[in-house]
Amino acid sequence: MAAFPITGRFVGDFVPHLVAVDTDDTMDVVAEKVASFTVGHRLPRPAGPAAYDVLLDGEVLDPSLTFGAVLAERQLLPLQWVDVRFREPADA
């Protein structure tokens, strides 16, 4: 396990954040980390339990993938831009 800095943008917020993720984090954990700086701070929490998607270059990633696996496969550099958004109802 190792920490890795990403640029995490929660879709709808005005600013992305410096987010420290771990190579062992699943995409669900990455999503929680990115969302924690926006949801309930500048965007309202959803009424029910929140579910999120993680997107890299516009592609939704499998929630069970670890960040380390994505890092190795795509040769990401520090501060890679990662998008997180509320999971759309049809997919939830």
Next chain:
Amino acid sequence: MLLNRDDWYETSRDLDWTLSYVQPDAAFPATWSGVEDIPADAWQAWEEPFRVSYRDYVRIQREKETGVKAVSTALARSGSYEKLDPAHVAASHLHMGTTCFVEHMAVTMQSRFCRFAPSPKWRNLGVFGMLDETRHTQLDMRFSHDLLKHDPRFDWTQKAFHTNEWGVLAVKNFFDDAMLNADCVEAALATSLTVEHGFTNIQFVALAADAMAAGDINWSNLLSSIQTDEARHAQQGFPTLAVLVEHDPERAQKAIDVAFWRSTRLFQTLTGPAMDYYTPLDQRKMSFKEFMLEWIVNHHERILEDYGLKKPWYWDQFLHSLDNGHHAMHIGTWYWRPTLFWKPNAGVSKDEREWLNEKYPTWEDNWGVLWDEIIKNVNEGHVEATLPATLPSLCNLTQLPLGSAMSRHDLAPHQLVYQGRLYQFDSGISQWCFEQDPERYAGHQNFVDRFIGGQILPPDLGGALGYMGLTPDVMGDDVYQYRWAADYAAPATAAG
């Protein structure tokens, strides 16, 4: 018979000689003069309209100094500072901390004109510019020193540029580039023509008027006095542009396009929030966008046309940014308020919000919804949820937050890999600026780079605040202690 000034002015100002003991390019290296391929005799066309002799200069400056001192001494006795609106005072903290040492940096830039400019006329005018900037630094320091007994934030007039406060780093980065490390030609186009003549000269007039309306006669008087100098020494840009347009128009266009965008971004940071949020509502004369369109944009368009240059390729994006950039910088600086050395005013009470919506029809959808969540947290007693828990990502050109140039609906990655490192930008325009001269910008480390590089310890927000030099006595907080949010609080239910 005593000669008139016009009889001897050119002889005095244009004094020059033919070098015989050194080569001209050793005495005036192109790295500092910036002449590149422009022939030496082209600079004979360099002309300035002010025609000031040293004797005249000293007499006029002495009169200005006497005037500023007299007003400041009288007002110190009257206790006028204590009556000022705290949001207005915050604007003076912001201005002093981010401007005083830019004036000081400008002394060095003008000194370079004195020594290395490719025309004796320019070198002589640079002497006055150098003395002007020394005066401005000293004026700011004296003004702030007098007020230090009221608020320790005035200490940041001198201190700010010796700290690593993130906003100061962004300002310093631009002026390191446009003043300290620029050759004479670049500095004249980026600083004299674009920053000073295009932006600050006019901004100082507006700021002085706002300060006067707010009852801050002392600051208004100081700004007006400085502005009269700026109006003169900023003139060094025009003759330089005229020579460059004739001999290297492509270089002229690029230098001005880069400087105009970078100046815009600084103004969105330093002036936009002060005009549209800190200035009390009943004292606002125009919105930041109206000010920019009427004074900055028209003026810049006219200069470009007069000198045969084109509008920058990013003109439409720039206009779109005028609806958004300073609102982004404002919500960002207010949210990250512990990282400031002034107390920002949220400026979103219901009346203020109505004004914002009238001036900016897209404000509610772009910014209001974000403020709604902040307001809800304040009114529910969760102020901690309105405070930062990490750093915003920053641009590798402007060093300002990503997302702070346009609206949240425009936010998209602008990234490139250069020599194995990933660089990020607040807009496609900033990325374009970087691409024009990557080596110039690639080594700079913004606050996030320093954080992930291990320079900031402990590596958390507390460590970051310590690294910035922020102490509890100056650390930013909401200037009205959130009283404005009461506008939105649910009325208490009547007892049944």
